[in-house]
Amino acid sequence: MNITAFIGSTREYSNSEMLADLVLKGIPYQNLYIKNLNIQPIHDLRHSKNGFKFIDDDYDQVIQAFLTSDIVIFTTPIYWYSMSGIMKNMVDRLSHAIRDERFPQLKEKLQTTEAIVLAVGGDDPKIKGLPMIQQFQYIFDFLKMPFTSYIIGEANRPGEITKDEHALTQATLLNKQLIARIKT
Amino acid sequence: MNITAFIGSTREYSNSEMLADLVLKGIPYQNLYIKNLNIQPIHDLRHSKNGFKFIDDDYDQVIQAFLTSDIVIFTTPIYWYSMSGIMKNMVDRLSHAIRDERFPQLKEKLQTTEAIVLAVGGDDPKIKGLPMIQQFQYIFDFLKMPFTSYIIGEANRPGEITKDEHALTQATLLNKQLIARIKT
Amino acid sequence: MNITAFIGSTREYSNSEMLADLVLKGIPYQNLYIKNLNIQPIHDLRHSKNGFKFIDDDYDQVIQAFLTSDIVIFTTPIYWYSMSGIMKNMVDRLSHAIRDERFPQLKEKLQTTEAIVLAVGGDDPKIKGLPMIQQFQYIFDFLKMPFTSYIIGEANRPGEITKDEHALTQATLLNKQLIARIKT
């Protein structure tokens, strides 16, 4: 089972990344640090005569992660009540990617790629993060990706996620469930 | 009355921009095209010893727009059920801006800066765009900016917004109300 | 074209009912005043051996309205950020109705019954009423009913809806659109 965690934070070892580590403890996986990738914003050319133009940046790494993973984990701090801007730019580019002739298999592949969301915020995230969860649902619905679980953690200062017992408990359970699936 | 429309689209004369034009017909205002600005993503250093570092890009133009406008209009296509990534990066940077010592007056100024949202989407936006509206509400609540109105339009192909009678009607009414306020 | 407005208010000539009147001006329709009907709450017996039991109340009038209408309009005050309790009880009973052997055609009929929502609230309804709209969407999705439009009005005191220009404008437009459809 291949797993990729897209890391949407701009901090070193952010609270959301720590949460992903807990969920994936003892499980082989790769992190893709969005902040380290050069990802251009989408240029919406869906309706222009020649369609999208080739963009020479690191986005192919994102596409490869989607193509080779059984599970992708959108790991993001909650900035201003939704995913970070760098993760949003990554998501926006999917409009181009699913039309990219170089990856004709992407659209179908996504339909069996399981999505998990791990998000950590500081301002009442278990309430104010809910519209973001609804948006992820719409995104995964559109792509027909199965959205199997999400965890919202609360933290402000670096490392503070370790005090959110509810998030930790859910992360531990999700970890146990993933390990059980790997073994079978 | 100074008005700035932040334009979050990546298309030339996008449907959302056309909606802003209607809302602001006959009213002096400036457009700020986010796609033409060099805006770095936030680097979240709220909790690092030295705080945020100076970023040498075009974001000061955004701050100046906030400082000099009575009304700011967040004009955005709905990409993947929320504001465009380039607008999200602009919003994310507010975390830095409201702590920027060069603009000590920004935080207070925002509390009297009226916010309007104009958003146009193609996939059932009047339902699936609602989480985005809730997020804008949380953003403006946090900043204590009065959020006075929003219009969600439906369109896919360039120019198609002109067929959304409900959005046009609301734009026309909002235009009338703004003109009435200018005159008094 | 048969139209039924379900009136969920408990006031005489409520703001929400006034809004329905505007939307339906010059169009034949019937009002069904939920407050005047004896509607028992659902008794959830989906999983009991004998299924639902016949309930001797006025709910058949609701079912008949669904069976004979091309458009149904859920007209409700926003009480505590969602539809009124009496309307909710009416909706809850649909779980029974769509399994009622006396009305085998109901479930299929609903799939061509257009739904409209008109809601009026006093506490920032254009924001705080949005979760209710999302719930109506889920309800209509489940029943496969086309959900064609909604209007949220703001009013507190009796009659105050007449001051909400945005709601009035949308009601007038919807009225025009309905009349155009009747004529063709």
Add this chain to the structure above:
Amino acid sequence: MNITAFIGSTREYSNSEMLADLVLKGIPYQNLYIKNLNIQPIHDLRHSKNGFKFIDDDYDQVIQAFLTSDIVIFTTPIYWYSMSGIMKNMVDRLSHAIRDERFPQLKEKLQTTEAIVLAVGGDDPKIKGLPMIQQFQYIFDFLKMPFTSYIIGEANRPGEITKDEHALTQATLLNKQLIARIKT
């Protein structure tokens, strides 16, 4: 510490009630079964000359529960993506109760009454139940009640909640936290 669980189900020993039992295991509390109470729907007379009229039903039991509890637990099945109609009628009547001259202390008392929501649904409740959570938040915000936690469980058939490990884990943790608070 006094705790009341408002039980909004219409089934015997429903999944949501089972969840409440787990959360409250080993803790003294009372259940208030809404289905066993005679609660009239609100008659909205806020704006009539004489205000609300005395209603001779069982609602005083609800008010007494609020007045004597440190924590109230809204325990509800998710019917049509929100709380059950009988619970909604109970909530609607708060508009009357907080204006009832017989209970002048109610409004202030609520501001120190902690609210917890336990909800169980069958149709993707961890996504489609989120608008309901947002509504509870608005309700508790209006009443200034601290909203300290919620658990959404998934279950259809009677007893099925015991298979939702995520809900059980959260219930166990919440139980532990409540017991710890009682001891101190």
